Amino acid sequence: MLTDAKIRSAKPADRAWRLADTGGLFVHITPAGKKIWRYRYKFEKREKLLTLGHYPGVSLAEARAEREEARRILREGRDPSMEAKIVRLAARVNTATTFEAVAREWYEQRKVLWATRHAFDVIRSLERDIFPKLGHVPINGITPPVVLAVLRQIEDRGAIETAHRIRQRMSDVFVHAIASGCGSSDPAAVVAPALRPVIRGRQPAITDLEGLRSLVHRTEAEEAHPVTLLALRLLYLTAVRPGELRFAQWADFEGLDGPKPLWNIPAERMKMKRDHLVPLSRQAVATLEALRPFSGRWPHLFPNTRRPRQVMSENALGYLLNRAGFHHCHVPHGFRASFSTIMNERFRSDRQVIDVMLAHSLKDKVEGAYNRAIYLERRRELAQVWADLVSEGQVSLGELIATKRRSGA
Template sequence: MLTDTKVKTAKAEERAYRLSDSEGLFVHVMPTGKKFWRLRYRIDGKEQTLTLGPYPSVGLREARMLRDNAKDLLRQGIDPNKAGKITHLLAEPQQKDNFEAVAREWYEQRKDLWRPRHAHDVIHSLERDVFPHIGHLPPGQITPRVVLHILKGIEDRGAIETAHRIRQRMSDVFVHAIATERADTDPAGIVKPALRPVIRNRQPAITDLEQAREMIAHVESCVAHPVTLLAFRLLYLTAVRPGEVRAAMWDEFHGLDSQDPVWVIPAERMKMSREHIVPLSPQAVAVVQAVRPFSSRWPHLFPNTRRPKLPMSENAIGYLINRAGYHGRHVPHGFRSTFSSNMNERFPLDHDVIELMLAHASKDKVAAAYNRALYIDRRRELASIWSRLILDGQKTVDELVSAHRRPVKI
């Protein structure tokens, strides 16, 4: 089989010659140095040749996709030389009508609805994985097989979720093309069932309450810096994301000496880009107060032991869990599943409240803003219940900080 390098470096000779690829595909190198992709096939017992296009305008991967399109027609008993579909694919489309132009038109209409980082990810993914292969082709002439070929290439590098995201973005572009009368079908929608499934909740988590308590006891018996142990405890008491604990700032905690202590995580640090209010249980407040002697002079609750102006290492809590013997069985993010499973089982009528505690997005933004305020008291109650459940039989905060270790002030 050919490679891009072999095609690119093929030199002209006195007579035209062929470099074969597979399934009848070859590149025809002319004495002038020009190169053309051609396909040999048989129909009605006669050998035929189909010109797919010039190299490098048509690259190796694209030539193979065009070969596959032609084979599809042959299986239907259609001579691709007469069907016109392949030649339409190779015809130079109007710039405003090719897939890349339609995709960028769609993107310009949507990008103001997205966060800048997400908008960049959308267009960059198309520029990286789609435009080089079909950007110059009319969307109305792109087949499901071509789309699937692109997506399978993404899957083959292990990026299963990326393949699904790009498929959705391609589908949106095709729908836009249909709406603007530049396509009749959505081939990206058709191929969805042919992709490998995305396995959700892939991060290991211990959700059984008794097993979770046992795991916590083992972890908190490890010799470790008090700051790391306290960060670990605040993580499982609040069920926030590990990065939110790691980067917690002192000025985010309010009313620690009052009846209504809260941790207000700013929008820029939240996955859903909205401020998240975490009502603190008395046990969580005790953790925050316990870490004060170690870090109150620094911006972060849990500073890096070597560079205290920075937050603790993103791997510190994970390494602590691994040292306790739970590598591959539980990760820091897994406490969100532990909390969700147990609290939803005990309080099924509070499912929406529990979702708010986990900072999961609501489709109704007005209702979400209203509910965040409406359920604050119930969220505080559930936070206290959870703290009592998960801490049953565990060390006190004082024991956690002092037992079997010598606190080192930062």
């Protein structure tokens, strides 16, 4: 183990040599007598060196503290050398040409072309995954390895498709910077082949009734915020798309205190870009009433638990299912497959009605486009049958939200 006396007394030689401390830290002594702190480590099975500064400008204690910080970064699965490079780039920053500044300029110009839901998802993905790491870095200081390192962190949490979407958004920002005269290259385009491939196919789903009931029981037993649990319940009761649920607003609902309650989802929030009516079961109405104390003050049903003026995270329900043990077995979108399979097995003559309930395209596209109330009474009956089937054996709403819950599910 080194001491200051040992470092001070170390003499240069004809060739550079090392004076070792512990944990990969050493002093590199050049023939000219310079003493440079370096930290040796492995990242992704490759040996790397991180320069920490010159002695005595960086003291022994400071070098050891820097080593421990680098080791913390390694434990989190990140490369200390890449982190150091980002910090150096940020020190030379012109705030008008940081990645975040250019990205927000690009977003303001493009968002008028997008649906409200898509625009929200675009900026939130950058705010969550990119701006905290690269937002302060000059647009021309970001290289392909830096982009790939950030996208790798997204991949490592299992969000492969999200990493590809964010890479495309970053690439659009770089192209905007080039066109605006403040950028010189598109490093996000270069890394596309290096990302893990998206394996497309059917969304994983449990499609037998007993298995689905077990999933609901186990997932609703998880520690989670009441809003998240109620969102999951409304999702499996109605079989709408997760995005349609996340952006639901109280103004979309009518007749909740009457015999024929409806959820009217406007066209701009629908995949098929046409209004969709969802007849509500007794259980769905009760879920909405249980939700009202948590979000009735907001226009949207499902506020983000940390930023309640925004809607809940697109990952909240997926993370809840994963925690319950259903990673790669069932995703939020999978409730639609569960509903379709189970109900079609029981009501084969109602296949077209079930398709309408799922907002699928009808063979008669004219009628499907203009008659949003088609089969409405039968849809109402089937919605109640489905709610009765899937709710059997589940905990009451009071039990669901009564126990202490995580603050940020």
